[in-house]
Amino acid sequence: MAKYKVIAFDADDTLWVNEPYFREAEDQFAKLLSIYETENKIQQELYKVITGNIPLYGYGVKSCILSMIQCATELSNNKLPATITKQILEIGKNMLTKPIELLPGIVEVLETLSKDYTLIVLTKGDLLDQEKKLERSGLLNYFHHVEVMSEKNPEGYQRVLNHLDIAPKDFLMIGNSLKSDILPVLEIGAKAIHVPFHSIWQFETVAQEVMDIHDYPTLSSIKKIVNFL
């Protein structure tokens, strides 16, 4: 008998590569604005603007680009040349059209698990971008349901479980972010498996002492899920 009925996957940096593209975009942004400030300081300022805007803009590329324009305007003391605004928009368009790079073993894992479990995707980010990425990934057919959540907090997870009629004991979440994929899921009484990715956004990090009091398995690769279950 399977222990769970529904297995949910995070998308970015769990199914496919994402975070390095944001780092790359931030580096490009810092270089572009380096006439005004040191690149290091620009990166710090941008982080502040992006995270400060999350309650209004949410996550994803479009929000990031709006924050870049705000940050650049401030750095230039309201004298930002339109050519730079245009280049910032280009950085965003490049991110939105990047080919999908699946993480190793994903297709095999989904192929195997889909025989015994209902698989779903729970992700944050832009609705259109995430839907397009799923389509381009070729993985869409493995999933019974896809939900782009505006925030991955306990209430958000509970809402999805209620909506899909899933009891917490039947639910397992797999993801790379302790803050978004593991902690809130444990909080509603469901189980989660952490599969770290080599690069994590500062905003998604959690203090070790917070993690030490929680019980969840960590796997070094998604390929180990099948044997683990």
Ligand SMILES: [Mg+2]
């Ligand atoms: Mg992720």
